[in-house]
Amino acid sequence: xxxxxxxxADVTRRYGxxxxxxxxxxxLRSGDIVGLLGPNGxxxxxxLSMLATLTTPSSGTIVYGxxxxxxxxxxxxxxIGVLAHELFLYSELxxxxxxxxxxxxxxxxxxxxxxxxxxxxxxxxxxxxxVSSFSRGMRQRLALERALLHTPRLLLLxxxxxxxxDRSVATVSDRLRRLARSGAIVVLATHDLDVVDGLVTRLAxxxxxxxxxxxxxxxxxxxxxxxxxxxxxxxVS
Amino acid sequence: xxxxxxxxxxxxxLAIEKKSFExxxxxxxxxxxxxxxxxxxxxKEGQAPIDVAAAILWVVLLFAGTLxxxxxxxxxxxxxxxxxxxxxxxxxxxxxxxxxLGILALLALTEIVLVPLVALLFNAxxxxxxxxxxxxxxxxxxxxxxxxxxxxxxxxxxxTRDVMLPILLYPITIPVIIAGVRGTAALLAxxxxxxxxxxxxxxxxxxxxxxxxxxLWTFEPLMTE
Numbered sequence: 001x002x003x004x005x006x007x008x009a010d011v012t013r014r015y016g017x018x019x020x021x022x023x024x025x026x027x028l029r030s031g032d033i034v035g036l037l038g039p040n041g042x043x044x045x046x047x048l049s050m051l052a053t054l055t056t057p058s059s060g061t062i063v064y065g066x067x068x069x070x071x072x073x074x075x076x077x078x079x080i081g082v083l084a085h086e087l088f089l090y091s092e093l094x095x096x097x098x099x100x101x102x103x104x105x106x107x108x109x110x111x112x113x114x115x116x117x118x119x120x121x122x123x124x125x126x127x128x129x130x131v132s133s134f135s136r137g138m139r140q141r142l143a144l145e146r147a148l149l150h151t152p153r154l155l156l157l158x159x160x161x162x163x164x165x166d167r168s169v170a171t172v173s174d175r176l177r178r179l180a181r182s183g184a185i186v187v188l189a190t191h192d193l194d195v196v197d198g199l200v201t202r203l204a205x206x207x208x209x210x211x212x213x214x215x216x217x218x219x220x221x222x223x224x225x226x227x228x229x230x231x232x233x234x235x236v237s
Numbered sequence: 238x239x240x241x242x243x244x245x246x247x248x249x250x251l252a253i254e255k256k257s258f259e260x261x262x263x264x265x266x267x268x269x270x271x272x273x274x275x276x277x278x279x280x281k282e283g284q285a286p287i288d289v290a291a292a293i294l295w296v297v298l299l300f301a302g303t304l305x306x307x308x309x310x311x312x313x314x315x316x317x318x319x320x321x322x323x324x325x326x327x328x329x330x331x332x333x334x335x336x337x338l339g340i341l342a343l344l345a346l347t348e349i350v351l352v353p354l355v356a357l358l359f360n361a362x363x364x365x366x367x368x369x370x371x372x373x374x375x376x377x378x379x380x381x382x383x384x385x386x387x388x389x390x391x392x393x394x395x396x397t398r399d400v401m402l403p404i405l406l407y408p409i410t411i412p413v414i415i416a417g418v419r420g421t422a423a424l425l426a427x428x429x430x431x432x433x434x435x436x437x438x439x440x441x442x443x444x445x446x447x448x449x450x451x452x453l454w455t456f457e458p459l460m461t462e
Binding site: 049052053054055056074075077078080082084086087088089090091092093097101102104105106107130146 | 238242245249252253256257312315316317318320321322323324325326327328461462
């Protein structure tokens with residue numbers, strides 16, 4: 001099962017009386033790098049969680065190609081990769097053990113993909129060290145490789161540049177561009193407007209759960225962000 | 238794929254425990270400590286009241302099991318790794334079975350230490366019918382762990398999980414503990430009351446079938462927000 005697009009139709013998510021996401025309609029296409037931007041509490045993480053199939057919309061539908069989570073849950077999840085703010089790594093295990101576990105969980109031949117992933121993450125020399133001994137940047141690189149082990153079609157990233165130095169930011173950005181060129185749909189939630197400027201191809205701006213803009217990424221994202229969100233405290237860097 | 242996933246999760250949990258030795262050590266320390274306190278309280282001149290060994294064995298297992306459940310899922314909470322498991326293309330009931338097997342392995346290890354200790358300190362003839370005792374302990378532990386694993390996973394994102402787990406778990410698993418205590422007490426009778434022990438064992442097996450089936454059925458909807 002594979003898909004070329006993901007379509008959100010009038011998606012709403014309520015927590016009690018509060019609407020975290022309100023009537024969002026959006027289509028994500030193969031090759032897109034979508035910058036999901038907005039101030040804290042805008043609904044970005046809830047939206048990512050719904051796209052990842054971890055949260056069910058209160059109303060509206062999310063369709064992956066022709067499939068839905070309810071009908072083809074496992075098949076849809078097989079094509080989704082997630083790098084969340086929490087890194088989904090077992091700190092007691094080594095980098096190799098973490099990657100091997102997740103590779104096998106996705107039914108991959110671990111011996112082939114793990115070595116390549118460790119090399120890409122520049123962690124070959126620390127492969128057998130416990131993740132608890134890694135810096136935030138090293139964990140972030142490892143978590144990204146974990147999310148990419150099964151070459152997902154839909155890649156959901158929540159603050160993927162946290163803890164990375166300039167060189168790693170450039171490496172990860174290049175990686176995301178290559179993934180998008182190969183047909184992946186990349187959705188990137190971040191507050192770091194300078195880093196995403198020139199990286200994202202589309203801008204989806206949310207505030208208070210509502211979609212304010214869905215447009216081709218302009219040159220100078222910060223200016224466009226201020227124009228749409230306003231100049232009040234926006235919690236961006 | 239179902240059993241492969243379950244075994245993967247089990248192997249991962251055992252690998253973590255092998256490195257940290259955290260849950261085994263705390264559970265064993267707690268269980269042995271409890272048994273020693275009970276022994277000082279109940280054993281007078283080398284003799285304990287009849288049946289008390291059965292009650293103490295199961296009460297300690299209940300508390301040690303709750304401790305192990307909490308710690309096991311606390312580990313999945315750190316780094317939100319349970320969400321990573323839920324994102325995998327594997328069937329979610331397979332994840333539940335994997336976690337359940339991990340809890341069972343930890344409690345089996347606790348029982349290996351606990352049963353001889355209780356037999357020794359309370360002068361209890363627990364090994365008169367070793368296979369029947371093993372069956373009672375195995376089925377009782379499965380019933381308790383089946384419900385405990387479901388509730389611990391369900392409560393993982395709750396701030397009050399440490400309070401809520403026993404509140405939800407104990408009322409439902411009390412019948413399992415009662416059946417375990419009565420079955421074990423029948424084994425301690427002189428002569429051994431085997432028909433009564435088998436009757437309680439069959440009740441435990443019935444609980445197991447109901448609890449495991451319900452847990453497998455409800456795990457996926459309960460784990461989807």
